Amino acid sequence: MCSLEKQNPPNPPLKRGPSWSNLWFKNKKTLNQVVFAMHLQSLTNNPPKNNHTPEPDKTLIFDTSKVADRTSLLSDELLLRILSKLPDSQRNSNSLVSKRWLNLQGRLVRSLKLLDWDFLISGRLFLRFPNLTHVDLVHGCVNSPRNSGILLTHKSVTFHIDSNTWSGGFIPERYISSVEKIDLGLKALANGCPNLRKLMVINASEVGLLSVAEECPTLQELELHRCSDQVLRGIAACQNLQILKLIGNVDGFYCSLVSDIGLTILAQGCQRLVKLELSGCEGGYDGIKAIGQCCQMLEELTLCDHRMEGGWLSALQYCENLKTLRFQSCKTIDCDPEPDEHLGSCPTLQRLQFERCQLRDKRSVKALFLACQGVRETVFQNCWGLNDDMFSIASICRRVKFLSLESCTSLTTQGLESVILSWNELQSLKVVSCNHIKDSEVTPALSSLFSELKELKWRPDTKFRLLSSLAGTGMGKRGSKFFKKS
The missing domain is CATH 3.30.110 (Translation Initiation Factor IF3)
Incomplete structure (x- = not known):
């Protein structure tokens, strides 16, 4: 005899309500009303330039079904606000929608690395990206063979080279654009980007930097490759400069001289410096002392592969507001430090950092710790x-x-x-x-x-x-x- 248990009937399937997307696109009347309201808002914010005022007693009839691209009903300002909320990963795909989206997306670009120098000289750069504030011209200044399989890299500098023309341990001079060509590009950049805040360039001259200093008063950050004392005369006109990186000598790439003369000129002109990095520079006591006395807002000093003269450590006592002292890839700290009683100290120093440095000279290391004993x-x-x-x-x-x-x-x-x-x-x-x-x-x-x-x-x-x-x-x-x- 078998017993049958009463089984509960299965639960009826839950009815899923209609999604918002289905309701939105199914009801074309509602969608047309929304687009029509946005179009009216656009017309209110951007009235027509002619003086003809529509008569109040007439009714405005607008049929959105006849518009192929409904985003054309939106003003540029409203569409820019929408595009600015999208992630940067969609920037390239958004630019392919239409010519209008391409132009609007270019107005949102603030930072750019230039690879084609003719794109700058012709003025197409400013038509495509009118609101640039950060521009990197280093790679555009080098005419290296792009199809070469040999890539030479040294920290932030990377070039393609040709094995047939490699000689003397440095990149060939013909790879780097001439000073006249770079100055012409800097003049065009200064006229096209008056709101420029950050600039990176190689092999510039005093004339080119002066044009940037005169036309771009908001310039705050500057990185100069292959810099020399004479070039620093142009930097002195950048009175609002706060972050500066000078690259004088780079082994295997180029060789230029930055001495106490250039550092003194720099100190007298750029008195609002907050961060300073000296890479491959050959200054000494007088240059560091001038920077400490004139640039009283300096908080961070970085020395990378420096070739400083002996005794420069005793000039750190004049950097009264220095908070961070950084050494990178330095073969020595101070080849001939002053006696302990002449070293002084940095009273506000908080951070001392060594990266890839050789700490083999006990005398120079002791002099450094004495000067930074409050770290x-x-x-x-x-x-x-x-x-x-x-x-x-x-x-x-x-x-x-x-x-x-x-x-x-x-x-x-x-x-x-x-x-x-x-x-x-x-x-x-x-x-x-x-x-x-x-x-x-x-x-x-x-x-x-x-x-x-x-x-x-x-x-x-x-x-x-x-x-x-x-x-x-x-x-x-x-x-x-x-x-x-x-």
């Missing part, structure tokens, strides 16, 4: 020669709150501990890829310090962590029989 943040990244002896000099800086060590392979756990235990104000520590700093060598005193820190990032020995994670898998030992010592 609060210290960063070492990929520095050569930073062993326990060199790092022990950093104990002079008693007020350090943040320390970052990355890829400093010569520093050991004992060397790190001897310094940071003397820093009573240390709050944050970052140690990454320092293979001679071992987890197993951490002492109880160092462990106690770690527990008191507000922030700790501890990944010193990446090789040790990898081997410990592979323990028991047999990996790392299979090839040992093929690499035995004979």
Whole structure:
């Protein structure tokens, strides 16, 4: 005998209401009313130029069904507001809709990297992009072979070169456009972009920069490649300049001279500088002193591959508002520093940073730490020669709150501990890829310090962590029989 259980009937399917998109496009009358209202709003904001006023007693009849492109009913201002809300990834596709959208999308572009110099000289650049504020002319100034498979790169400079014309260790002069041609382009840029705020250019002259300074009073950021002392006479006219990057000598690319003369001219003209970067420059004490005395708003100074004369460190005491001092790819700090009593110090300095520098001269490193003994943040990244002896000099800086060590392979756990235990104000520590700093060598005193820190990032020995994670898998030992010592 089998029993039948009463089964509940299945739930009836839920009826899904009509979507907004279906209602919107199904009701053409409602859509026409919306477009008609937007068109009336456009006419109200942009009345016709003629003096004929429509009679009030007549009714305006408008049939949107006869309009192929309904966006043509919108004013340029309204359509620009809509396009500005779309992500930048849709910029290229939006430009393909129509010629009008192409022109409107060009009005939204603010930053541009020029590759074709004729596009600038002909004036088509300003017709296509009338509201540019950031322009990079570096690649457009170089006539390198685009179809070459040899690409030469040095930090922010990248060129295609031809192996048949490569000689002397530098790019051929014929690759770089002439000074007259670049000045002509700068004059056209100054006339077409009066609201220019950032400019990057190579091999410019004093005349070309003067035209930019006169026509673009809002220029705030400037990057000059292949700069020299004479070119800096034109920069002095940029009175509102706040960020400046000078690239004088770049190994393998070009060679130019920036000395104390140019730095003094710069200091007297650009007194509103906030950030200054000197790359491949050959100044010294007089140039840095002039910058410190005249540019009293300077907060950040970066020295990249500098060729400064000996004794320039003692001029840092004149930079009274300097907050950040950065060294990048420097082979030495100061080849002949002044005695300790003549160094002085930077009272407002907060951050000292080293990137890819050689710290092998104990005398110059000590002079630098004496001049920056009030620093609060210290960063070492990929520095050569930073062993326990060199790092022990950093104990002079008693007020350090943040320390970052990355890829400093010569520093050991004992060397790190001897310094940071003397820093009573240390709050944050970052140690990454320092293979001679071992987890197993951490002492109880160092462990106690770690527990008191507000922030700790501890990944010193990446090789040790990898081997410990592979323990028991047999990996790392299979090839040992093929690499035995004979």
